[in-house]
Amino acid sequence: MKKYSTLFLAASVTFALGGCASTTDNTSTTATASPVPSVQQAVTPEVEMPTAVQNGKITLKQVMADPQWMGALPTDMGWSVDGSKIVFEREKQDSALSDVYIADINTPNEAVKAPLSDLHKYRFDERVVRNDGVIAFAFEDSVFIQFTNGKTVQLTRGGNSLSNLSFMTDGRLMALSGNRFVAINLETGTREELLSWEFADEPKAVEPAEDYIAQEQHTLIQYIALQRKNRQEKEDAEQALAQSNVSVAPAPFYFDKSHRLAGISVSPAGNYAVVATTESKPSRDDSDIMPHYIQEDSRIAAKSVRQRVADAEPVNHELWLLNLKTGEKSALNYFSLPGYNDDVLASVKTENAKANGESYEVNRLPRPITLLQSWYWTKPSIRWHKNGEAVAVMLEAWDNKDRWIATVNLENKSLENQHRLHDDAWVNYRFNAFDWLNNSETLYFQSEHSGYAHLYLQTPGEKPVALTSGQYIVDDITLSPDDNYLYFKANIEHPGLYEIYRADLSDKSIETMTDLNGMTDYVLSPDGSQLVLSHSKVNKPAELYVKPAQEAVAAAQITQSTSDTFNALPWAVPKVVAIPSSHTDAPIYARVYLPENYDSKTSNKAVVFNHGAGYLQNAHLGWSGYFREYMFQSMLVQQGYVVLDMDYRASAGYGRDWRTAIYRQMGTPEVQDLRDGVNWLVDNANVDRARIGTYGGSYGGFLTFMSMFTAPDLFAAGAALRPVTDWAHYNTPYTANILNTPDIDPIAYERSSPIYFAEGLQKPLLINAPMVDDNVFFHDTVRLVQRLIELEKENFETAIYPVEPHGFVQPSSWLDEYRRIYKLFEENL
Structure with missing residues (x-):
């Protein structure tokens, strides 16, 4: 039974995002539309009340101190090699290092430090299991074998490292070693080279x-x-x-000497390999440097940094099928992929050409295509079935508009498309899980083609079968060892509430694994019998829980980590409100922090916080990744401020249309949503429209600029932290998704970059910029400040932080930054 009042349902109904049609099935409770709730009708999250609440005062000095004061919080949960121990880490006191803790599944509350001599059993890098239960695992530069009798043998120690471990169909261990794959017979120790390659x-x-x-x-x-x-x-x-004598290593395969390896995978049967290569060229220029002023030798160091999107060039992968028995190398072309040569940016190119007084003709040349290798998706994009007879690859167009799952016909040496995901804006980089079931040649994968990220099964050559559907997202997929279930995390009941579920592959039903009411993550035990969970509330950091992988069994908490000091402070409990949108049928979910007596006759001052990353969710019912900002906002509430934290359009958790609303117009939908939020504060939280400030970092800093420059009536003051000022200087993987590239779509960059709107600044602005930020360069701030100087603007200040990266590290820097933000609000609101 959920621990929310019936008003929870009023807040959790209609969250259809734009025009994506999607039906509700047995995975979601049927709900009917109701009015968007007021403050009194908002979701009040279930919280854990402090154990010793005092009339304590929250101070900046406290909340910006080294986070160790909050307690020894558990991180990096997992399982031991044999699955008998729960494993997690805690930061050492007064140290940046962490200790590894282990707890027996039968006595999970009795965690102890793992001995250093056994650390490889708990913090391994890779782990694979043979059909008979033999386990191979890697730790640092060593590989170990655990036999079924419990005996563990160290296979390697140093030397040429082994990685990409897998078991072959004949029981041998296969591994990558330098530029070759080898097979090792664990019973005899015999080592055979299966494949080697050279770019020459x-x-x-x-x-x-x-x-x-x-x-x-x-x-x-x-x-x-x-x-x-x-x-x-x-x-x-x-x-x-x-070719005829097993005592001699096979000849290497040769590839274009101007290329490099982009991906490789060998069949468990040892008879084929799929290889991707790409042109080897520098990813950055000699001018891609960042000065670092504070050095041990008191000199200035020139640090290498990433390339700007303005300098990006298309990348294409060549795909090859290698026959390891005959030495034959066959090119796998992309001609069978639907849309491989579509001119998907024709309308964009036409618009930009017209702006320059030119015309554009449609181009049907093949598009650059690569293995899917986004900065977020790091798992292999070439997947062999464990039987060694089938292989699938996940490919993407370099223009970010298409993603394909294709199988390889080993006889015809060709690709056969199984699923195309096309998006006129951009394909989501987050939802790309795919693999084979263990016991049948059936693929499972995520796709956002319905408008929400859902889970599908597909037998090659047939249509996909949806395992989940509805207006929610499915993420973090795990197949059970017995092939019976696919586990996942989803926000089925409310956009901001994440629980763990599983799909029964026999009858396609959905079973609820957790009922913890907040933000929950999981790791399935190696044998599929247990779940270790990380669960948090809005006012409580994540703690660990454990439960059998059964639907009806409750989870048991196994850590209690927050300090007495943390527990004693009166942290705010924000309500989650669905604010009506004036530009879309869907509401804008937001956290609203209300002080005592907020509805008195005296009107309130308010602050609007803009979360970073753009594609991130912060108006959820768990502990925020912006924990310092949460504590700062609790302090503001204690001092009588109202605080609003909105999941503006572009935020995660609400489906494809909400995500792509910013395509080619970053900063426009979000500022529209901020205006709706300000109007809601005035109408529902007794806020004085003339006394509202805003702040945020990274993407939040960008939104602070865009609101202060393009809607100067909206906020009385703003603080932009580590902000983007010109998207042409940001990175390619993120920016090209949303704005294409500057050479193709300069219109999108000029309508989305704050530096083009700086003349609109009218109200006080604080810019806080770290100088060794290799994500959003300090150069962004330098160029904007010069622009403001040339525009003769007087009401801005800049604070620089000489030793800080994008995410601040030093408590003194955090304190200085937030003292300035607080002072800005106190003086202007």
Whole structure:
């Protein structure tokens, strides 16, 4: 039974985002539309009340101190190699290092530090299991084998490292070692090279004559002809020996010497490999540097940084099928992929050409295509079935408009498309889980084609079958070892409430695994019998829980980590409100923090916090990743401020249309939503429209600029922290999704970059900029400040932080930054 009042349902109904049609099935409670709630009707999250609440005063000095004062919080939960121990880490007191803790599944409350001598059993890098239960795992530069009798043997220690561990169909361990794959017989220790490769011209015993006089030499001089004959015979004999004698390593495969490896995977049967290569060229220029002023030697260091999107060039991967038995190398072309040569940006190019007085003709040349390798998705994009007879690849267009899942026809040496996901804006980089079921040649994968990220099964050649559907997102997919279930995290009941579920693959039903009411993550035990959980409330950091992987069994808490000091302070409990939008049918979910007597006759001052990342969710019912900001906002509430924290359009958790509303117009929908939020504060929280400030970092800093520059009536003051000022200087993977690239779509960059709107500044503005930020460069702030100077603006200040990266590290910097923000609000609100 949920611990919310019936008003919870009023707040959790209609959250359809735009025009995506999606039906509700047995995975979601049917609800009917109701009016968007007022403050009194908002969701009040279930919270844990402090154990010793005192009339304590929240101070900046306290909340910006080293977070260790909050307690020894558990992180990096997981399982031991054998699955008998719960594993997690806690930061050491007065140290940046962490200790590893282990707890027996039968006595989970009795966690102890893991001995250093056994650390490899708990913090391993890779783990694979053979059909008979033998386990191979890697730790640092070593590989270990755990046999079914419990005995563990160290296979390697140092030397050439082994990675990409997997078991072959014949029981041998396969691993990547440098530029080769090897197979190791664990019973005999025999090691066989399966595949090696080189990026070089393939050596030839006899080169053809380059010109007339060389040809003449070969014909006239018998000595030359004999030497060429001898070399050719020797090479033929060596190749024949390598192909017919297992005692000789096979010849390497050769690839274009101007290329590099982009991806590789070998069949568990050891007979084929799929390889992706790409042109090897620098990813950055010599001018891509950042000065670092505070050094041990008191000199200035030039640190290398990433390339700007303005300098990005298209990338294409060449895909190859290698026959390891015959040495044949076959190109896998992309012609079978639907839309591979669509000019998906034709309308964008036409608009930009027209703005320049030019015209554009549709171009049907093949698009650059790569293995899916986004900065967020780091798992392999080439997946062999464990039987070694089927392989699937996940590919993406470099223009970010298409993603394909294709299988490889090993006989015809061709790709066969199974699923195309197309988006006129951009394909989401987050929802890309895919793999084979263990016991059948059936794929499972995520797709956002319905408008929300959902889970699908597909037998190659047939249509996908939806396992989930509705106006919610499914993420963090895990297949159970027995192939019976797919576990996942989802916000089925409310956009800001995440629980753990599983899909029963036999009858396609959805089972609820947790009922904790907040933000919950999980790791399934290796045998599929247990779940270790991380769960938080809005006013309480995550603690660990454990439960059997059964629907009806409750979770048991196993850590209690927050300090007495933290527990004693009166942290605010924000309500989650659905604010009506004037630009979309969906509401804008937001956290609203209300002080005592907020509805008295005296009107309130308010602050609007803008979360970073753009595609991030903060108006949820768990502990925020912006925990310092949460504590700062609790302090403001204690002093009589109202605080609003909105999941403006572009935020995560609300489906595809909400995400892509900012396509080619970053800063426009979000500021519209901020205006709706300000209007709501005035109408519902007794806020004085003339006394509202705003602040945020990174994307939140960008939104502070855009609101202060393009809607100067909206806020009385603003603080922009580590802010983006010109998107052409940001990175390619993130920015090109939303704005394409500057050479193709300058219109999008100029309508989305604050530096073009700086003349609109009228109210006090604070800019806080870290100087060694390799994410949003300090250069962004420098250029904008110069622009403001040239525009003769007087009401701005800049604070610089010489040793700080994008995410501040030093407590003194955090304190200085937030003292300035607080002072800005106190003086202007």
